[in-house]
Amino acid sequence: MLKIENLSTYLYTEDGLLKAVDKVNLEIRQGETLGLVGESGCGKSMTALSIMRLIPTPPGRITCGKIFFDGKNLLDLEEKELRQIRGKRISIVFQEPATSLNPVWKIGDQIQESIMTHQKKTKPAAKKEVLHLLNLVGISFPEERFNDYPHQLSGGMRQRVMLAMAISSKPDILIADEPTTALDVTIQAQILDLLIDLKKRMNMSVLFITHDFGIIAEMADRVAVMYAGRIVEIAKTEELFRQPLHPYTKALLDVLPKENIKSFKSIPGEVPHLADLPSGCYFHPRCKKTLDICRREFPKMEKSDKDHWVSCWNPNISIKESYSNWRNKR
Template sequence: MDKLLEVKNLKTYFYSEEKVSKAVDGVSFHLKPQETLGIVGESGCGKSVSSLSILKLVPEPPGKIVEGEVFFEGRDLLKLPQKKLREVRGKDIAMIFQEPMTSLNPVFTIEYQIAEVLLAHTSMSKKEAKEKVVELLDQVKIPSPRERAKDYPHQLSGGMRQRVVIAMSLACSPKVLIADEPTTALDVTIQAQILDLFLDLKEKFKMSVIMITHDLGVIAEMADRVAIMYAGKIVEEASVKELFKSPQHPYTIGLLKCIPKLGGEKKELTTISGSVPDPSEKPAGCSFHPRCPKVQPNCKTDEPKMIEVKSGQWTACHYPGE
């Protein structure tokens, strides 16, 4: 089977009295067994809402999944009844949320919280679950796991808490792990340790991973393939190698230029001028056209469709390439 998870034409909108925010506006991508797909884009482009939509975790109202399908093992998750969906969540598809503290409850011990996941999804006894918690904490390289299991979240450092969140997500050996900015809140040395841990665990658990980040450096290290998001849409999709070697969409090219380089002359750090449009007031034609250095008249009126520029490399641009 080539596609473990397939998202097709997903649209998630937020409604308020005066406007409709098209946060996710026709997103399609797939995940192959045991690969890591990176989803990259600036703040507000719809990365978190896309991933929350996969498991129907978008608050409704104000949000609503208005269109699309999410196939996992032959079933459309968006059509599953809540009870069946709860079985998939955590067990087959686990998620690490962008705010680690929201996944941890301050009033319960680490042991209690991870054991709760195990008891909900497996037939383990309480005693077995407690032993498994120690094993999981050990797997995410928390020192003295038996003692740490008795701690409350506030007793741990940020890096340790993130390891606990990862341990919790791995509790039921999920097939797919969705990690939403798992290292953003951490300092760089801890970030590197957590990324190493991810690579290690991915091998051990034979998982497929969706790694959401705004950091192309993280993608270079972690991902096999990348989807670049802009204003609620995917504008480029390619293998990591191709994306870095010959980016096709002007937005991707801009993002790559923003990565600071060591050595050479000291130049001012490049930025992409302007900002991501408000999802309720997207420009006509290509959403990127007001910021695009290559803009042509038809970009302001005709929305570009995804086209395959090279085998496995797709982009939605009327004038792709450098």
């Protein structure tokens, strides 16, 4: 569906060059939900913005790489061509629904505008479509809500409006950037259910960005783990939880509270600042299994089995072993 090759997005700031997204390779397949996890500042959102080509310039710039969608490299497109794709075939939902809606416009008009921009529809037809969409995302009394302003809605409702807007053009790919982080758990459950339902109905692929492994476990088919701008591991969700290869992934999973364990295992140290990255593998100062080579060179992405990729010199199970495990299983 969408293929990202060697994408780098750098920020040129007063602190120096920040490699927010660093040589990222990723693909989103037809009909799948790809989870992208990592701690704050690891480049998850910058990856999403790069796909949409919404990187604020300056300070940001996509320095190299290719993003293929539908046989075209999105980074080569003219602004005019891009508009046929951005918001139409690839849509995005942001974390903070309060700031992504225009506060002085009625929500109905905002959705209507997006429909009229992307589809050739008359105003009455577009309005009909809006009411249908509001109904689809579970907003009751769409006629009355149509005339509400964003501040009159609760956080969960606003996120539903954002979703209605995002799916209005029947996109092929929906990027959901921490769509439930600002919401309460019971509302989060509603939105997650809605997303699953919409994905099925509209036959979309979803790139789901989050920091919560719980949500990943429930939503994603495959997971990519990011650390300090790089993707360190990609695998099928079940595989990743069963046998994480990268020490960072393992540590993140160990940190999660579990039943019957009375204390947390913690990861020593903190996420490095992007302006001050360690040499070699970025994770080595916090890693339990550091080798000499980890301090010198950044490991390449290697394939352990069919769909499991890891970038580590000393993974939890050696790549050979994991590969033979996989073959024996077959």
